[in-house]
Amino acid sequence: MQKWVFVVMGAIIGVGSVLLSLYGNPANTGLCISCFMENVAGAIGLHDNPRMQYLRPEIIGVVLGAFGWSVYRKEFLTTGGSSPLLRFVVGILLIVGCSVFIGCPVKMILRLAAGDIGALVGLAGLMSGIYLGLEFVENGFQLGKAAETPKASGYLLPLFMLLLLVLAVVKPAFIALSNKGGGAQHAPFFLSLGLGLLIGGWSQHTQFCITGGIARFFLWGPREVMNCPRSTGLLISLASFFGFALVASLLTGQFSFGLNGQPSSNDSYGWAFLGMLLVGFGSILIRGCPLRQLVAAGQGDTDAGVTVMGMLVGAALVQNWGLAGTPAGTPLAAQVAVLFGLILLLAVGLLNRRRGYGIAPEYQLGLD
Amino acid sequence: MDKLDKFSALAICGLVLWCLLLLLTQPQGHEEQRHTPAMAGPRVDPALEQKTTLVKNLLASNNIDQAEKLLVDLVSSYPFEATLYFLKGDISLYRQDPLGAMSQYRQAVDLNPDFLDKKSPLFQGKKIKKTVEEARLLIEKGLAANPGDPPTLAFRKEYYYMLRKIAGSCG
Numbered sequence: 001m002q003k004w005v006f007v008v009m010g011a012i013i014g015v016g017s018v019l020l021s022l023y024g025n026p027a028n029t030g031l032c033i034s035c036f037m038e039n040v041a042g043a044i045g046l047h048d049n050p051r052m053q054y055l056r057p058e059i060i061g062v063v064l065g066a067f068g069w070s071v072y073r074k075e076f077l078t079t080g081g082s083s084p085l086l087r088f089v090v091g092i093l094l095i096v097g098c099s100v101f102i103g104c105p106v107k108m109i110l111r112l113a114a115g116d117i118g119a120l121v122g123l124a125g126l127m128s129g130i131y132l133g134l135e136f137v138e139n140g141f142q143l144g145k146a147a148e149t150p151k152a153s154g155y156l157l158p159l160f161m162l163l164l165l166v167l168a169v170v171k172p173a174f175i176a177l178s179n180k181g182g183g184a185q186h187a188p189f190f191l192s193l194g195l196g197l198l199i200g201g202w203s204q205h206t207q208f209c210i211t212g213g214i215a216r217f218f219l220w221g222p223r224e225v226m227n228c229p230r231s232t233g234l235l236i237s238l239a240s241f242f243g244f245a246l247v248a249s250l251l252t253g254q255f256s257f258g259l260n261g262q263p264s265s266n267d268s269y270g271w272a273f274l275g276m277l278l279v280g281f282g283s284i285l286i287r288g289c290p291l292r293q294l295v296a297a298g299q300g301d302t303d304a305g306v307t308v309m310g311m312l313v314g315a316a317l318v319q320n321w322g323l324a325g326t327p328a329g330t331p332l333a334a335q336v337a338v339l340f341g342l343i344l345l346l347a348v349g350l351l352n353r354r355r356g357y358g359i360a361p362e363y364q365l366g367l368d
Numbered sequence: 369m370d371k372l373d374k375f376s377a378l379a380i381c382g383l384v385l386w387c388l389l390l391l392l393t394q395p396q397g398h399e400e401q402r403h404t405p406a407m408a409g410p411r412v413d414p415a416l417e418q419k420t421t422l423v424k425n426l427l428a429s430n431n432i433d434q435a436e437k438l439l440v441d442l443v444s445s446y447p448f449e450a451t452l453y454f455l456k457g458d459i460s461l462y463r464q465d466p467l468g469a470m471s472q473y474r475q476a477v478d479l480n481p482d483f484l485d486k487k488s489p490l491f492q493g494k495k496i497k498k499t500v501e502e503a504r505l506l507i508e509k510g511l512a513a514n515p516g517d518p519p520t521l522a523f524r525k526e527y528y529y530m531l532r533k534i535a536g537s538c539g
Contacts (some may be wrong), residue, residue, distance in 0.1 A: 035538035181539040261531025327532035
């Protein structure tokens, strides 16, 4: 695959996200998987925070875009059976970790591109979590190899998203819609949907993954990674994403350099670090960041589909149990949730390792 | 057990202890939190509405002392009513005390974020932003004269919090 494809990937997600913020999404939140999953969970009645209820077309678009593109390119393949219940639980933990940081890895890059230097703490946490996860992966951690499964299960998540799309258009009474707060701040529906489809399709095409890109850097080091086309591509996408988002932020007046007074931030830097450490660690164990899980679910990976369902449940729990970071700081429940999440992942790592072995076959896929 | 196993086991023990420490040392307030009116949803009390309107009228006609007296009584009866704190902030502004006003506005916003929500009829973003800016000038002046002054540092922390609230969040 030529390098320009990866540059375009970064441009689409970088410029697209900043435009979504400009046209109505919350500040520095043009695209945020965790925040938007919380909105979707609220809209379908999984929580009752009146400020966080909206069927985000971006989430729907990412899955359907990935589905459509994978079908078009005949890459749609229904697979599953690789510790789905565990992935469900890790999906919950990913959202918990993101909520403590007040953003997913995509939003982390958007915050950095908007001048929020506090997000560097999140980046440090994410990279530390990735490094920790890789230690387990390189030392025999395994979730079992996924196998081809009956086609019907692969279509379920795209169908679910299609249902959500219909509900978002028809707006029946049982779908909650915020008229204030973050849930009421949204870009025009078709702009959001269109960009979601584009991001989903292109992410499927390039196998874009933030944690995956950083992980390859750790696996092979800076010199070797440049010899691997896929790794180079992922890093190009990341750099392009940041670069284009930075320029777009500057041009649209959304750039504000500094530590204090940034949107979607607090001064609980320690917990932000740990929250993203949880996200990085979990993402490596299940082979993909939250965005990657949505894309993989769209292309038929039912394990990723189960993870997405876990993310939805996690989004609901975050709101119902008060596990999210706030501008005032990180509540006690969120602190305990992050520590518990880390304990769980370490225990899973401890129990799921084949000692004396290297990288398990399911993690070697794509490590060209 | 290899190195990674030992690290994992130690990390798990450390995290469990940290968790227990957090749970045992944090102040318990679960029952109070469970029954905080803010979580129960908005309430409309006609008597409160009437008295609040009276306070606003007193402020408009420059009867600051009377308005303040009435507000003190109202706050003791309705401690979770955001509008009352907002009016207290207005009184502080009348008394040329932007720091006090910022603190009151903070309490109001904590109880009802609608004051900073552009889509809400209660939106008072411009007034709050202006007050916070005035407070910033005083804080900087205070810290320049006495860098380690604890009350001024506390106000500065509050100022940063208000900046974040004004900047907004996805929640």
